[in-house]
Amino acid sequence: MSQVISWKLDTLEAQGRYWTEQSGKVTTQLDAVYNDADKSADYIVGKFGNAVRSKSLTVRDEGYKIANALTAAGAVVVGRLEGLQTAQSIIAQSKSTITAEGYLVAEDGSVVLSLSQIANALSDRDNAAVKLAALQRKADDYATSLRWWLDEAGTTAQVLADGVTAAFAELPGGANGAAPVPVTAASGQDLGTKVKNSDQIPADVLTQIDQVLDKTGLSADDLARIKAGEPVDVPASTLEFTQKLLDAAGPEGFSRLSEQLRTQGPNGETHARELANSVMVLSNENVKGIKADGKQTTGGYEQLPQSYRD
Known part of the structure; x- marks a missing residue:
């Protein structure tokens, strides 16, 4: 959703x-x-x-x-x-x-009652069952x-x-x-190396980077929350990919990549902004990278490759 x-x-x-x-x-x-x-x-x-x-x-x-x-x-x-x-x-x-x-909404469109809704319904002992049933019917209708x-x-x-x-x-x-590019540390390293070694970045490499940026680009709400100093969760793979891409490409390669993305028209301008935002995401300590097992990694200034910090 x-x-x-x-x-x-x-x-x-x-x-x-x-x-x-x-x-x-x-x-x-x-x-x-x-x-x-x-x-x-x-x-x-x-x-x-x-x-x-x-x-x-x-x-x-x-x-x-x-x-x-x-x-x-x-x-x-x-x-x-x-x-x-x-x-x-x-x-x-x-x-x-x-x-x-007061309902809770899942990514797949499921709608369930929140604890507060359940508690409020149960507080009316005489009508609890009726209230819970009504809330559930409405949740089901919303979900459908x-x-x-x-x-x-x-x-x-x-x-x-x-x-x-x-x-x-x-x-x-x-x-x-061609198979979609996975968002991993390995793919970030591979694409970053290709960027560094190319005066004119090949079209297929730009396309692959576009694909990743489409997957990892944050919503306007998430960007606003980051700028406001609020916590934002992203997949840990987003931070891992970005770190390896930046490190392998180097600052000059990063600049060249940004310039060549912008030549692709409006969509390229968007990808160039998402590339710039990725640096902010990686270097922000309020960004939490969530692994598949639920464990977290944290963004922060120290996550930026040394060449970018310099």
Whole structure:
């Protein structure tokens, strides 16, 4: 549930618009190059001239594939965005309403009575059973609605993701079924090393880092709580990945990564901010990393690699 509520749909909308705008620009530029080459028959003649014009046609047609992919991806975002916005809004409002009434809400949409609700009902000995039954019926109704909307949000998001993947699948380096990058210390070390060793970070490395930042990026509420000095829990793997990524990439690599993320449009700007936020998360002692067994690790200044502290 918290993942749905934290979705950055404004950024998604901006990315869809960016793809659509870039499609128009690419098409205009391709047409201009082709038209210039096509008009060259009077002054670029012979086999060389024919080869130039043939190549320009090939470049234009191949370029159209990129433009069409951008158009298709932008259309998928536009077509599914309203559904995501509706689901997110209802889920967020439902959670607020349910918790305001004293119920406890789980990540999967389950709703249970709180100890205070149970205690209040039991305090009325003559009507305790009736009150508890009424509270439970309402909890069940809330859970049914909440789970339906969570399922709707998940289905719509998957359709959108599949549509974008399909839009880019025909392009070189498009969807190839690559496995998602795990958020671990090992993957942080691996990606950080690749960043450090690359003047121009490869597209596949940027994509993998984007995937991790999508998983580990904090919600606006969590960021506000951190800035207010309040405690925030994150998976321990988030801290471990970040520490190893920073250490392996080094400050220069980190700066280069941030700059190259920003060139990816609105989505890249978001990832660059999440990368910067990850340093704040790692170095903040109010951030607790929760392990699978329930044990905790703590963020703090000493968690930053020495090169960053220097």
